[in-house]
Amino acid sequence: MRESNISWTDYTWNPWIGCRKVSAACKFCYMYRTLERNGSSPAHVFKNVSQFNKPLFLK
Numbered sequence: 639m640r641e642s643n644i645s646w647t648d649y650t651w652n653p654w655i656g657c658r659k660v661s662a663a664c665k666f667c668y669m670y671r672t673l674e675r676n677g678s679s680p681a682h683v684f685k686n687v688s689q690f691n692k693p694l695f696l697k
Contacts, residue, residue: 653690656683 642650657669658681664670673680 649696651689651693653686653692654683655686656680658683 642648644650656673656679657664657667659665659667659670667680670680
């Protein structure tokens with residue numbers, strides 16, 4: 639988790655990495671571009687083990 643600059647929340651958390659495109663709206667997905675640019679396969683969906691339990695320890 640990390641502190642957020644989003645006005646309506648204090649923290650953001652995403653325990654998953656990757657995604658499967660499900661509609662035409664996914665055509666311009668920023669996550670796909672970012673992972674591909676970094677040499678990862680965005681279609682490979684997996685649990686981010688280091689982040690998964692972070693909310694349990696939020697103070």
